Amino acid sequence: MRAGLVFCLAGLLMVAPADPATKPKPKAASSTTMTGCVDQRNNTFVLTGDKELKTHAVLHGDGFSDDNFARHLGHTVTVEGTLASQGGTKVMKVRKVTPVSDFCSPQ
Secondary structure, rough: OOOHHHHHHHHHHHHOOHHHHHHOOOOOOEEEEEEEEEEEOOEEEEEEOOOOOOOEEEEEOOHHHHHHEEEHOOOEEEHHHEEEOOEEEEEEEEEEEEEEOOOOOOO
């Protein structure tokens, strides 16, 4: 009887570690798109509404320099990337910029 109890307890103690493949993986940031007018505020590029100056998001290049947004200043574009919030400000890491119009709608 004692040998059986010791054997059972030993079996319980030899539990295999969790398989790393079964651990939940963090969610990948989902891609989103936004359309608006590219503007510059101080040294930062932002996406604004066409008819208002309200900032929709601060733009940062994902795999390219932020200076590349300068060629789109005053143009309407669609940006694709991941959106996050930093201190109440929306920040978009942009992977792709698609021109929509060479101008922004009048305010």
